Amino acid sequence: MSAPPVVPRIEQRASLRGFNTFGLPAVAQTLAYITSDADVRRIVDHPDYGRAPKFILGGGSNVVLTRDVAAVVLKIEIRGRRLVAESPEAWIVEAGAGENWHDTVAWTLDQGWPGLENLALIPGSVGAAPVQNIGAYGVEMKDRFDSLDAVDLVTGRTVTLDAAMCRFGYRDSVFKNVLAGKSVITRVRFRLPRPWQAVRGYLDLERKMTETGIGNPDPRTIFDWVCAIRRAKLPDPAVIGNAGSFFKNPVVTAEQCRDIIGRDPEIVHYPMPDGSVKLAAGWLIDACGWKGKTVGRAGVYERQALVLVNRGGASGAEVVTLARAIQESVYGRFGIRLEPEPIIL
Ligand code: EPU
Numbered sequence: 001m002s003a004p005p006v007v008p009r010i011e012q013r014a015s016l017r018g019f020n021t022f023g024l025p026a027v028a029q030t031l032a033y034i035t036s037d038a039d040v041r042r043i044v045d046h047p048d049y050g051r052a053p054k055f056i057l058g059g060g061s062n063v064v065l066t067r068d069v070a071a072v073v074l075k076i077e078i079r080g081r082r083l084v085a086e087s088p089e090a091w092i093v094e095a096g097a098g099e100n101w102h103d104t105v106a107w108t109l110d111q112g113w114p115g116l117e118n119l120a121l122i123p124g125s126v127g128a129a130p131v132q133n134i135g136a137y138g139v140e141m142k143d144r145f146d147s148l149d150a151v152d153l154v155t156g157r158t159v160t161l162d163a164a165m166c167r168f169g170y171r172d173s174v175f176k177n178v179l180a181g182k183s184v185i186t187r188v189r190f191r192l193p194r195p196w197q198a199v200r201g202y203l204d205l206e207r208k209m210t211e212t213g214i215g216n217p218d219p220r221t222i223f224d225w226v227c228a229i230r231r232a233k234l235p236d237p238a239v240i241g242n243a244g245s246f247f248k249n250p251v252v253t254a255e256q257c258r259d260i261i262g263r264d265p266e267i268v269h270y271p272m273p274d275g276s277v278k279l280a281a282g283w284l285i286d287a288c289g290w291k292g293k294t295v296g297r298a299g300v301y302e303r304q305a306l307v308l309v310n311r312g313g314a315s316g317a318e319v320v321t322l323a324r325a326i327q328e329s330v331y332g333r334f335g336i337r338l339e340p341e342p343i344i345l
Helices: 037-045 101-111 203-212 219-233 254-263 281-287 316-334
Strands: 010-015 027-034 054-057 069-076 081-086 090-096 145-152 158-162 183-193 241-245 269-271 277-279 298-300 307-310
Touching (some): 037 145, 069 183, 081 101, 090 101, 101 219, 254 269, 254 277, 277 281, 298 316
Parallel strands (some): 027 069, 054 069
Antiparallel strands (some): 010 027, 081 090, 090 183, 145 158, 241 307, 298 307
16 A cells, blocks of 8 residues: 655645735635645645645735635745756746746846846746736746746646747736646746847836936846836835736727727827737826725825735725726726736635
8 A cells, every 4th residue: 555645734724914915814724835846746646635626826926815715725835946958049047936036037147147137026936927927118928938837736747838838918828717726837947038139118218228328238237227117116015015017908999099099198008019009007097096095904006006005904805895996987987997917816
């Protein structure tokens, strides 16, 4: 008879308050700390937890916990970073899903492998980056993605997915829908193209070039600029609970946009290659007068209306109540439905 599987570290009735950047109170009935692919398999094979629903928690920077979690929470703590391959075309760098995102970006620069600098200071973990195809200042995860490893929560097998299989979209991937709760990302590989080329077309970065007179910034300078820009308008989750942008920037047809511009000529909008138009959700929310407002213990950040914050002691329900009120007022004025970016549990 084989010995029962060794179980990863598991806690019952564990508080998740310290594990979500909003700082929302919630309790996990069962919390398992995952440090390897083998740990995932041990959960899959476990007599009590194998068939139970699972919730995968990375850095907790993209989740709103509105209640206690009955699903088995897998807290991903897989570490390790290395250069996998180097060619004249690219560096391929791999990082464990539990590595901190920003530290990993800084580490690649320290090693002399630039390409992730526009994505500096995004809260969360490496494993969460492909889930919502993180993006900032003209670069998205998908632009620097090679492949990832994930463990299937039914078979326990490790599989490798390329970019096409991940079905990346704007703040979206297969892990947010078809594979949600079904597959655990354990390692991500980035493809950092050589020779390095700056991505500096984003308005905030152009402004920095004008301010500093540096027209040809190196990767480290862009990293520093991105950090400075983010610090100036986004709250540090270690100080004020938040989950970054709370809503996606809505995409409308050119016709809808013309309509809205007719009524609100000031509206911030970006034409997309396919003819549709992306609107700045922050502008829409700001235009409805929400910036700096507080409802219960949740609020809208003073310097960026797209970010909802925990003013201290807020519950997930309070955050959701505020989010709904914002959605209603934006719909009432512009006829546009804002879609939340974080997963609401
Ligand atoms: N704006 C306002 N009022 C506000 C906020 C914004 O008028 O309160 C206007 C700004 O003046 C600007 C426009 O809206 O003209 C867009 O704002 P910003 O450049 O700050 O970027 P964003 O669209 O609000 C997006 C991403 C961010 C990312 C930045 C930089 C989404 C949902 N958000 O924000 O991503 O860092 O661009 O690339 O796509 C995140 O996803 O969590 C996130 C922070």
